[in-house]
Amino acid sequence: MRALQILAATLLTWVAFVVVPPQAQAAAPPPPTPCPGCWKPALNTSWQWQLSSVPGEPFLNVTMYDIDGFNATAATVRRLHETKAGRKVVCYVSAGSYEDWRPDAAQFPASVLGAGLDEWPGERWLDIRQYGGPLGQIMRARMDMCKSKGFDAIEFDNVDGYTNETGFPLTAAHQIAYNAWLANEAHARGLSVGLKNDIAQIPQLLPYFDWALNEQCWQYSECTTGQNGDYGYDQFVSAGKAVFTVEYELGTSKFCAKSNAQNFNSLRKNYELDAYRVACR
Template sequence: MRLSALISAAALAATTLIAAPTAQAAPAVRPARAAALPAPVACAGCWRPALNTSWQWQLSSLPKKPFLNVQMYDIDGFAAKDGAIVKSLKADKPGRGVVCYLSAGTFEDWRPDAGQFPAEVLGSPLEDWEGERWLDVRKYTGKLGEIMKARLDMCKAAGFDAVEPDNVDGYANDSGFPLKAADQLAYNTWFANEAHKRGLAVGLKNDVEQIPQLLPYFDFAVNEECWEHKECTTAQNGDYGYDQFVKAGKAVFQVEYNLATSAFCARSNAANFNSLKKKYELDAYRVPCRGA
């Protein structure tokens, strides 16, 4: 449009405004706000690992005697649901914590409760993990939440002290659903609170970017390969890192698969992480960076 036409249009608009009655201004449209997170549920009687805690992470099989002289075992919850191995591990070393591993963010077709999952919550397959699919964690107020609460009840009944919910970062993956960061925060805080309601401590598995928001809800952290991916500390990331757990007095359990111990152990020890060298199958093999 030419300048003269713009001036004419402006003059016409001014005349119209003078002649016409004053119209009520339309209310401003405010952007939708994310739902506030729930208050953290306290767990005064929960077992909590010390910052420096020796441990074993063994998921592909149950530990066998003689057990390692470590202060914590993290094992598969379904494989140990009868409670026998949990009882044995605790009797072997009084004060030892035993953690119940389960997937909170994926469907696994080999689990005994697989038939309970409604089709609507099953998303994209996980790459390299046959029989496993992402879950629509937005549905935790329905059947999905009931399944997860039953799993937590299973861990509690078996005598576990804590739970390690895996795959709680679907929003950052190709899940098959339009999951957003706020959806993941809502689900993860709900899960942590449900664990605490049952007297179970709970560890944050990966989901590194949401550490600042989730730190008040979780009692310790479990990480895979943060040194390899250069995302272990706030100094590396800008505003999130596992050093925030340590600063809060909460233990960090960390594993590398590909790096040599010489490439990460010194840094882990300096950061006060409890790091191990493990194999992908998470069998009995382990090389600890410090202690037993």
């Protein structure tokens, strides 16, 4: 009987190891990686967010451009720097989803590909628990690309998978561990890093990120700690870190005054994130 019990325990341990990869058990995130040379945007920073096309000259007279890291060339990044003193350029990449049109799409192993994103054909959620393996290597290569093209900062998209139907049993702890890892890897490359959405984890992730970007927090009444109870973008502002927000459906009269009162940098944009832009200040 004792031998059978030992065999059963051994089999259970083996099955658990095979079915659940080591990364599935979220470890406590490491301390934030300091980056004294990283760009820290001023609380009042003018900006443009343009992802569906690469911006061309003449560029807007704004301090920050956030553009697609794959589609933009090093020459575009260089011209954005040359045409306005002090201008910074942010590299947009998705860190939480697979996109079948990207040049590195074939590198993603099937094991990290989950459910499709609603209304985004060709895009699937990633098993962020596996960042210790090939997924992490892919994301490091993307950060290296941003660095090599001359970007100053990085915006990681879709870093709130744990709140969605991803096809994986992701938890808040998994998301914190992954997002902290991303921020530390960016800082290790001298890149400033912004927290995209993931509002509920602001208190835990604030020490890791240099600024924040949000979509539609005014529409859904979730911008501030007063609205949410425990978390809000006012916590970034209180820490001296800039906040950038976008609304797609609200008219500027519905959110600009509130954004300005919070010292947010807010725009009205089209869902396509084309060149259209109305700034609140």
